[in-house]
Amino acid sequence: MINIGLPLFEESIRGQGAPVIGVDWQIPCGGESDVISALARLMGPKSSIVDAANAEVVARLNNGAPLLKGVERAGAVVPGMSERTLLHCGPAIAWADMCDPLRRSIKAAIVAEGWAGNIEAAARLIASREIELRPANEHSTVVPMATVIGPSAPVYVVENEMGRTIAFSSINQGAGETQWFGVDSSLAIDRLFFIRDVIGPVIGEAIARRGAIDVLSLAAQGVVMGDDVHIRVQATTCLLLRDLLPFLMRISRPGAGEAADFLSRNHTMFLNIAMAAAKSLVDSAAKVENSSIVTTMSRNGVTYGIRLAGLERWFLAAAPPIQKALYFPGYGPEASTADIGDSAVLELIGLGGAVSANSPAVAGFLGxxxxxxxxxxxxxxxxxxxxxxxxxxxxxxxxxxxxxxxxRRVVELAITPAVNTGVIHAFSGAGQIGAGVASAPIDCFTQALMDLDQRIM
Structure with a gap:
């Protein structure tokens, strides 16, 4: 017998000793007639247009060659960033609507920029509306978790010469009390100073001495070694540091020893570099019109946003909880903030959740x-x-x-991308409390599908 749909019937037949094959099927699009009609057009009469655009997008994602060129001051290289701009993760969001970790990160960034002497003064400065808060994604930049960067922050510069795009990302702050985990303590702010004044210059000099680094080559080796290059980047980070080691050893500037200590302990160092490389690829793909492929996927702890190739418009839904997670002792789902960060860009280029199959570390979060x-x-x-x-x-x-x-496939099958991610405390400023996997909400994909159908005549 063949059972299509509900597994209850399949289980009942099997329980009676009869041979049965179960087919995992459900009514497409939840049975919504207008969505089904749009899907039928995009997979029928309009499919030749969409498929041709998608082939070009996939080619750009595959053919790009992102190279890590150096480290620069954000305000000097990030397009459209003024000296009073802060770039945050996820889609645009007003201060009043932000989650607690993102607010804390913004206040820490303001103090690190020297615009306020303490956290309380930073909050007052935000209320005065003298600071411009902008999504990093709209400035060729991506930042992980609750990271917020100002103009003085050092950023990686990654150039995709094939796609004629340049992208940027912050330098990873490591573990402990850090701003990227939504902490605004004095230790978190001191870490920002350390990244800006010590780590940025040291890494920048090492890259300048070594020359451009092929980011995808390192990531590919890391995947074979068990990394998903998202929540586990230990192997790829080691490959990076091995590559830079001869040049790091020749640096005599003050703080080089402290930098070596920090780099040896920070197993997430490569994450931000991979994110910038991914951003350079998807920004190249985003120039293709009439595609149904997602080229932006990001979240700010409140909203989850995606954008399609050829379109700057965001499609938004509520950010989901982290559905499958391992928590540090004493913490659980009740303390977790919703999904947050720009790092979901990695899933769009074949990393993160896409390579879960090869990562024993990720398997630990999935059963x-x-x-x-x-x-x-x-x-x-x-x-x-x-x-x-x-x-x-x-x-x-x-x-x-x-x-x-x-x-089209997401909406038809009701399967959304699974994003490997960290988990941070929702309201106490405790920082990271675990890691896990979050599934994107389907509403934003449905909105994008309907819009694409209207745009292609």
Missing amino acids: GRMADAIAATRKMQRICAGESRSFLLPILENAGAPLGVDV
Whole structure:
């Protein structure tokens, strides 16, 4: 017998000893007739236009070659950033609507910029509206978790010469009491000074001595070594530091020893570099019109936003909770903020949740078995338009990681991208309390699908 849909019937038949095959199927689009009609047009009469655009998007994601060129002051290189601008994660959001960790991060950034002497004064300055708060994504920049950067912050400069795009990201702040985890303590602010005054110049000089670094080459090696290059980047970070080691050893500037100590302890160092590389790829792909592939996916702890190739408009939904997580002792879901950060850009280029199948560390968040991690990657395959040529999965016979999230498939199958992410405390300023996997809300994908249908005549 063949059972289509509800597994209850399949289980009942199997329980009686009869042979049965279950087909995982449900009514597309939740049965909403207008959405089904739009999907039918985009996968029918309009599909030739969409498919041609999607092929070009996948080609740009695959053919790009992001190179880490150096470290610069954000205000000097980030387009459209003034000397009174702060860039935050996720879609645009008003101060009054922000989650607690993002507010704390903004106040810490203001003190680090020297615009206020303490956290209380920073809050008053925000109320005066003298500071411009902008989404980093709209300035060719991506920042992880609750990170906020001002003009004096050092940023990685990554150039995708094939796609003629340049992208930027902050320098990773490491573990402990840090601003990127939504902490505004004196220790978190001191870390920002340390990153700006010591780590940024040291890494910048090392890269200048070494020359441009092929980011995807390092990431590809890291994937084979068990990284998803999102919540686990230990292997790739080690590869980066090995590459830079001869040049770091030749640096004699003050603080070089402290920088070495910090770099040896920070296993997430490569994360921000990978994010900037991913941003350079998706920004190139975003120039293609009439595509159904997602080129922006980001969250600010309150809203979850996506953008399609060829379109600057955001499609928004409520940021989801972290559905599958491992928490530090003493913490649980009740203390977790909703999904936050720009790092979901990694899932759009075939990293993060897309390569879960090859990462035992990620399997730990999905039930503990590699079969669960493989199932997560299989789901991503069902909603993606192509395969990565850079990131191969040995556990899946070297299949390319799923690449190019297609809103048509997402809406039809009701499968949204799974994003590997950290978990931070929602209201106490305690910082990171765990890590896990969050599934994107489907509403923003449905909105994007409907808009695409209206735009293609």
